[in-house]
Every structure is written in structure tokens, then in C-alpha cells.
Amino acid sequence: MTDTTSEAEQKLLDELYAEFEEVGLIPLWTQVENLMPMSPRPAAIPHLWRWAQLLPMARRSGELVPVGRGGERRAMALSNPGLPGLPYATPTLWTAIQYLGPHETAPSHRHSQGAFRFVLEGEGVWTNVDGDAVAMRRGDLLLTPSWAFHEHQNVGEEPMAWLDGLDIPLVSQLDAGFFEFGPDELSTAATPRRSRAERLWAHPGLRPISQPDRPNSPLAAYRWEHTDAALNAQLELENEDAPGVIEPGHAGIRFSNPTTGKDALVTMRTEMRRLRAGTQTAPVRSVGSAVWQVFEGEAIAHVGEKVFEIAKGDLFVVPSWCEVSLTARTQTDLFRFSDEPVYEALGLARTSRGEHK
Numbered sequence: 001m002t003d004t005t006s007e008a009e010q011k012l013l014d015e016l017y018a019e020f021e022e023v024g025l026i027p028l029w030t031q032v033e034n035l036m037p038m039s040p041r042p043a044a045i046p047h048l049w050r051w052a053q054l055l056p057m058a059r060r061s062g063e064l065v066p067v068g069r070g071g072e073r074r075a076m077a078l079s080n081p082g083l084p085g086l087p088y089a090t091p092t093l094w095t096a097i098q099y100l101g102p103h104e105t106a107p108s109h110r111h112s113q114g115a116f117r118f119v120l121e122g123e124g125v126w127t128n129v130d131g132d133a134v135a136m137r138r139g140d141l142l143l144t145p146s147w148a149f150h151e152h153q154n155v156g157e158e159p160m161a162w163l164d165g166l167d168i169p170l171v172s173q174l175d176a177g178f179f180e181f182g183p184d185e186l187s188t189a190a191t192p193r194r195s196r197a198e199r200l201w202a203h204p205g206l207r208p209i210s211q212p213d214r215p216n217s218p219l220a221a222y223r224w225e226h227t228d229a230a231l232n233a234q235l236e237l238e239n240e241d242a243p244g245v246i247e248p249g250h251a252g253i254r255f256s257n258p259t260t261g262k263d264a265l266v267t268m269r270t271e272m273r274r275l276r277a278g279t280q281t282a283p284v285r286s287v288g289s290a291v292w293q294v295f296e297g298e299a300i301a302h303v304g305e306k307v308f309e310i311a312k313g314d315l316f317v318v319p320s321w322c323e324v325s326l327t328a329r330t331q332t333d334l335f336r337f338s339d340e341p342v343y344e345a346l347g348l349a350r351t352s353r354g355e356h357k
Helices: 003-023 051-064 168-173 197-200 223-234 340-345
Strands: 047-049 074-075 092-100 105-111 115-118 123-129 130-137 141-145 152-155 160-166 179-181 250-254 269-275 284-286 290-296 299-303 306-310 313-319 324-328 332-338 351-353
Touching: 047 324, 051 074, 051 092, 092 152, 115 332, 123 141, 123 160, 130 141, 130 197, 223 250, 223 269, 284 324, 299 313, 324 332
Parallel strands: none
Antiparallel strands: 047 313, 074 092, 092 160, 105 152, 105 179, 115 141, 115 160, 123 130, 123 152, 250 269, 269 332, 284 351, 290 313, 290 332, 299 306, 299 324
16 A cells, blocks of 8 residues: 555545535544543552541531521542542442531432441440431431432530541432432430331341331441451450351451342442451452441551551442452451442343462
8 A cells, every 4th residue: 555545545534524424424433442441440549548638627517507597417538639629429329427516507408319328436326217216326327319308416515527438429420410409407405315217127037027128228227236246256256157247357248128138228339347356358359349448456458559547436438340458457347338239230240260379
């Protein structure tokens, strides 16, 4: 082919691409590597947020920012540096520190996005879910399923902060979000020790015959005493015939829907892990992203090429297909939530487990 012919062909090709752009076409042959990479290329990056920095800023926000209609919640979202300008921990997960002062009330609303709250420390707040008052205490996981009205009231003399997790980015990408304000007044000022949902559903292995299956768990609270006992039992039975641990020294439980046995929330997996002091977990990578929070203890987290020294309250993010392993300096408890149920439902889940480094 002569230079003249080559230039002529290039001119024709340029003209063709100009026509493509004019009518809204992009040729696949110029985009294959971007559209179908050999493995996931997450925009989110491994990142660590330290509780020792987050809590003082939450307290300052409590002094300066009122809670009420308009802002709705005094919540500070974790923003991944790989997603600049977005209040997202990962492309599918939103998480924040919410702070409520003494005798403050966060007004009622509901939304398409599913949500949970995990309590690192403290008590005195009740979250009312569709009028059912649920106490929030250390180590508890509280659920707010999609389209449930919810509000918070702090009846104590001390402020309280907790972790919020929602599927906001996922629902946004799907253009499926709806939001509705509830009444300005509290639906209930009650502060019962046990919620109605717990009285009905919190009986191990038992469910009301009259109740149908539900996509999200009807159990509003998963209490720390039950989580702690389950993790202890796994480690105590580790050397017997049916140990139940994930790997030596590594226990884990998943919060499940008592009507189906599946995840407590349809779009987010919630789990608790316990590592004996000195335990090193095998490196694992999974399709889908996760956020971890240290509930108690000290450890080292290897996330991709980054190494994080982690302690109580610290949060770190693991992007999709990014290898993660943990080494416990002391006995360490960690709360983890992820978007894995979505990938499993779509047939896109994949996990690779390596050897100890």
C-alpha cells in the first residue's frame, strides 16, 4: 500500500468516525480494552479512615450543624479518593458517621435505598422503624429496609455516633431512587428494651407460621450478645470435628433474613469477623467491594499494595478484585459489609483465595 493510498484510506476513516459521532455511535473496535478488560479495573482505591480523626470532626459538626428538615441527618460520608467529588466509599456502597446529640431527634423519612446502622460504642438512641422503637447499643446491627419510614431520637444526656451503610450509589446508577418525608413529629417516643420485631422474630430457628417470606429481614436488630456468643462458640469448637471457622483462628458470622436464610438486606451483605491474636488470614479477592470497621482490637490490613495499621473504629475500603489479608496483633473483631448479594444475583460473583504470605 502506497503512502498516498494510506492517507486516502485514513481520510475516509476519519470521515466515517465523524459521522459516527454525529449520530451517536462509538465503534467497538476502539473500545474493547475499556469495555471488556481482562479483569476488573475499579475506580475506587484502597483507603483508610481513622476513627481518632473522624469522631472529633463529628463532635464539631454536632456543635455547629443542626439536625432537622433539609439536611435530615448529621451524617458525614466517606469519600473514596479514587472517586473524587463523590460521597461514595465505593461505586456501589455509601457509608457515613452519623452523630446525634443529647435529646436531639432526626425526623422521619423513607427512601428506596436500603440501610443499616452499626454501633461502635454507646447507647441512648432509639431508631423508630415504621413506628417500632428499636434500642441502639454497642455492637448492635440495626436494619432499615427499603421504603421503611425511620427516625432517630436520643433520650440520653450524651451524644452518640454510629456507622451508616446504604446502597445509595447502586440505586443512583439504576435510576431507581424515591424519597418521601414522614411526619415532623415522632411516630413514637417509646423506649422499650425489646422492639416489636425482636419479640416476634428474635427466637433462634423459630418463625411465626402466619408470616410470609420477605426480601429483607423483618428483624430490626441483631444484638451484640448473640453475635459475640456465636463467634466465641466457633473458636471454642475450633479443634473439634466440626469447627465451623473460616480458617484457623478466624471466626465469622453473617447476618441473615430469618424468613429466607439469605442476606438480611437484599443488596448488602453484613458480617462480623473475629481473629485470635497472631492469626494471619489467607489473601482473598472477590468481585464486588467491601467496607470494614474495627470493632475491637489491633491488626494489620494488607489491601492491594497498601498496608494499614488498624485499631478500634478505623474504617478501610476494599475495591472489587483487590486482594485483602489481615494479621491480628490482639484478638480483633471487625464488622464488614459488601455488595456481594448483587453480584451473586446477577451471576457475576467470583472469589479467589491465595496462600498465607
